[in-house]
Amino acid sequence: MFTLAALLRHASLELRVLVPGPPGALDAPVAWVHNTELPDPSRYVREGELVMTNGLWADQVTAARFVANVRTARAAGIMFGLRAETPRTPQALVDACREAGLPLLEISVAVPFTEVSQVVAGMSTDERKQALVSMVRRGDALATAISRGAGASGVLDVLRGDHDLPLAVVDRMGRSLAVAGAELDGDQLHAVAEGLARRPPALEVDLGAAGRAALFPVGAVGDIDAALICLQPLRELAAVEREALEQTARFLSLEVAKQQAVQAIEMRFASELLEMVLSGGRRAAEVPGRLRAFGVDPGGPLAVCAVAFADGEAATIHGLAEVIGEFFAREGVPAVVASGTQDVVAVLPWRNPESELPLLARRLVSGIERRFPGLRPVAGLSGLAPHAAELRPRLLQSREACRVLRRTRSGPAVRGFAELGTHRLLLGLLDEETLHQFSHELLGPLREHDARRGGELELTLRAFLDHDGQWAATAGVLHVHVNTLRNRLTKITELTGRDVGRTEDRVDLFLALTIDAMD
Template sequence: MVTVKALLEDEGLELRVRVAGRAGALDKPVAWVHSTELPDPSRYVRPRELVLTNGLWADRVSAAEFVASVARAQAAGIVFGLRAECPATPDELIGACEDADVPLLEISAAVPFTEISQAMAARYTEERQGALVGLVRRGEALATAISQGAGASGVLRVLRRDHELPLAVVDRLGRLLASDGAELDAVRLQAVADGLARRPPPLELDLGDAGRAALYLVGAVGEADAALVCLRAMRDLTRPEQDALDQAARFLSLEVAKKQAMQAIEQRFAGELLEMVLSGGARAAEVPGRLRAFGVDAEGPLAVWALAFSGTEGALPGLAEAAGEFFASAGVPAAVAGGSRDVVAVMSWRHDERESARVAERLAAAVAGRFPGRRPVVGLGGVVRGVDGLRESLVRAREACRALRHVRPGPAVRTFAEIGAHRLLLSTQDAETLRTLAGAVLAPLRDHDAGRGGELERTLRAFLDHDGHWSATAEALHVHVNTLRNRLAKVTELTGRDVARTADRVDLFLALQAAAMG
């Protein structure tokens, strides 16, 4: 970058500052030089050019008018060339530049303007050559980092050798793939993921307290799989920094593509494993070898978990990857496969079976952090020894997970045995069937409560929650037992179902459960 100050340091040019201009003006880059004697050169001078003049315009316009036209063109400043007829810079020109805050230099009469042009050309040639050498050197270093398996972190290390920039690589699911000098919390990671989901993705984002961040897209044509994030606004980055970031983003595309290909292969491999487990027969003999490929001990204790999101019928993209990362960080060898409705993990389990729920709770919390606003649920199929029990464990895990998906609010983790037969039965019904069942029984109660401000549905729910104990229910509702009897009598009148009869009580209970799940 050639600046006015850099030209001043060249003793051969014999330049002298007469007006420094605004603070820092001499440190700003100079685009080129423009020699002119026009009274108004503003139409021809480009921004950041250095205007060279001998003042031959002085008989047509005032110095103030000439300086104003130079300022209008956003020039880098003025260089006044001394000559025999004018051995000193005119005071009028000095005063005009001071008033306009335009830098003013004077050059010795012994030095022609062409010397400045040649100095600029030499400096730009040297600068460009240095940039090209740096580009080639950095490209070799990036290629070496990628080929040696250094990954995204290796790319950032290469970048940081030349440029002290806060950098991170974030994929479209909001996962932090690498970071060097940048702190990105869950909120900022999600902001980057949201940005990458736009069409087209932005090239700059506001990350709140972290300020503006420049995004260099990583991925295939038309798709942004990730972004190289620099916690600097684009306007604050120099051209060499922008070129280096753009170059690094291209190399990161290779790394991300490689990682995605590996994940796709693993997902297909794990999906085939589930098919083998479910199909049984001849393919069951392939299961031990497939498990060993994932580092899972086929002869030891095995566990199967199913993961999904409450209130949804399908698994979200990225859920299998998030689960896989959790098991890897927890040191649990696992084969993780994403299905159409859930994600299934088959893993080695060398802990006490009671530890399963605690680890599954941690899994649910980790996934919830990755997918804000979603409520993950985990169905546990139990621990079995050897591959013979895998099919039953897989079915139990998926059924438990399916039941949990329909319970809002409710537990995040349950085994098949803990779900309860009524939840398993209701979970096999679609949402419309659940609404029909609930409405057929509860609609009269809800209409009564809405019209008269009553609490019949709440009273019925409390009565069943307290296993039909009158005194305990009345105490929980803060009413007299006679009031409770009157309310439940009204429930019988409106629904045709008597809480004293087992069959009717089951109908009422299932209707309330269906209402919670529908």
């Protein structure tokens, strides 16, 4: 694009301003030039074009009507070409342009319109050449910044060297990766994350007091993983600014992909560490070295925290491990954070009093709630392991505490394994295969009978134990007669070999149901 002021600076065109139009009109961008003698060129003139005319329409319409038609097309102005028959611009045209607030230029009879077209074409070529040179230069600078490890902040610095825009880089989890001339609060970061989550992603987001911001998606490994944010609406950005932002977003994808690759490697190593801890044996000897790689001292007291979401919600969710890792980084606590199928586990050194560990876990849960509104995170803790060799039972304990919390919709969000019932303390010390075999042997016959006969023996047993063996209360909750309850319990004894009237047999049945609920 060019401006009328730029045309006026070309002395060879012999242009003169007759009507400057409203303030700033001569400096406004002009799309192109359009030569026409039609009485009504509004159907053919594009918005922002400069209409060039010799006034041959004057015998068909008035100057006022012609100007009105040009205004309808939202043209940038009119250039009147003098000729022998009209050595002066008609005063009616001058008056009409002044009345309409439309710029009017006059060109000498000695200069043809083709000369204007050539000048405009040259200016457009120079503009495109300059834009291309600028893009290549900026691309080199962006590539250099990334290769030197400048990160997202370095990339923004390169862009701001060309365009003084308020910028930020935000990922799909609502985390601020870099800022330059802009500051975003928690609500604004969340608004950006919501915009990225849409399909297709939003092109603008409302940031409240900061107004609307343009969003330029940054893709990494096959998806939109972040966005380059400019705290200005799209309509206020010039074409060269939008092109620069789009180019920078493409380069940012390289930086985001690099960060994701590093995180994926760290997560895989962390998951392998959990496998080493759980497998025991020879692999357990590798645990201390792996802990040191994450900055965790294997020789000191170690704590294990298992985090998930409450029952009925996603056990884990994409990005939860990253949020937990960020939390411990802000707290200045080195930690190994690994995702499992049902939870996310963090292993961290802990030399403070053990009573302070739940306080840290509660702050962690609060931070997760803010990042994932609407979900209820819970955290299970173990006792402290004196060193790495004692991590396996602590890992099992924290996961068991977390598993219990996941099945509750209310109550504390953080609990230690020692706060669970004594029977759970004992169950947590046994291997899962033994526990599952015990539960299956006792409950299997009941389930087979219920499936075959359409019965409710397992439901009856659960209700009986939940009501502490009280016949009347159990019959009431099941809506059956006491005799019916007695018959069902007799059948349970026959199938399981356990008499619900004896304490030791009742304990076996209670443990079998508890183990079943632990899956």
